Amino acid sequence: MKEDIIFNLKEVHDRIEKACGISGRNVTDVQLLLATKTVPAERIQIAFEAEETLMGENKMQELRDKDSVLRNLNIERHFIGHLQTNKVKDVLKYVTCIQSLDRLSLAEELHKQLLKENRTLDVFIQVNTSFEESKFGLAPADVISFIREIKKYESLKIKGLMTIGLLDVEKEKMRPSLRLLREIRDEIYEAKIEGLTNLKLSMGMSQDLELAIAEGSNMVRVGTSIFGNRFLGKEIWNENIAE
Numbered sequence: 001m002k003e004d005i006i007f008n009l010k011e012v013h014d015r016i017e018k019a020c021g022i023s024g025r026n027v028t029d030v031q032l033l034l035a036t037k038t039v040p041a042e043r044i045q046i047a048f049e050a051e052e053t054l055m056g057e058n059k060m061q062e063l064r065d066k067d068s069v070l071r072n073l074n075i076e077r078h079f080i081g082h083l084q085t086n087k088v089k090d091v092l093k094y095v096t097c098i099q100s101l102d103r104l105s106l107a108e109e110l111h112k113q114l115l116k117e118n119r120t121l122d123v124f125i126q127v128n129t130s131f132e133e134s135k136f137g138l139a140p141a142d143v144i145s146f147i148r149e150i151k152k153y154e155s156l157k158i159k160g161l162m163t164i165g166l167l168d169v170e171k172e173k174m175r176p177s178l179r180l181l182r183e184i185r186d187e188i189y190e191a192k193i194e195g196l197t198n199l200k201l202s203m204g205m206s207q208d209l210e211l212a213i214a215e216g217s218n219m220v221r222v223g224t225s226i227f228g229n230r231f232l233g234k235e236i237w238n239e240n241i242a243e
């Protein structure tokens, strides 16, 4: 229902504000991205009428299906799911940023297509900071060499790092995977790679957004707390079945 979404949005903004307050951060440093997988376009539209500006989808199919409604709204669409190389061309029709860049072959394919289209693309590098097999992302130790490699693909504008933290009922078990992303960013800064001075951290979801903000997140990606549960009983955080 419309009222639910509006109400939930306000709650999420309150949570973000409170978390920023606690860690002495400015609310304007933390963007809210709506994670809209499985959410029908009409429900997403309600959120954008409530002045949200940013959303992320996980599947090309959903981007395509919702496009007729969403293309007319003033929304920035990101891709946040695992991206198969053969879907690059289609996904690029709908998004201005890919947050799940996790391998060289994908960087190469993106660059090839972007050159053809004579455009650039914002990217976040996905890092597997929880070391779980169920998740995609570069191993933390490989991030710097990966960045050095993809610098040659000038169409890719590296905007930051993205992770899906370890989800657990215990807060302190979740924190290390979030903190690690910030530490990797610090290492990148120390490596003084040209042009990389303002990298954003995309981390924090319904369950861990407060912790993520405490650990330096610049973008929380929230689905469930806004749109409700997606489905019951299915393991969502196996990214391997998300495709």
Ligand SMILES: *Cc1c(COP(=O)(O)O)cnc(C)c1O
Pocket: 035, 037, 058, 080, 081, 164, 205, 206, 207, 221, 222, 223, 224, 225
């Ligand atoms: C679904 C999803 C989210 C949001 O998760 P919720 O727990 O529903 O808030 C964030 N990031 C990614 C990559 C997702 O796929």
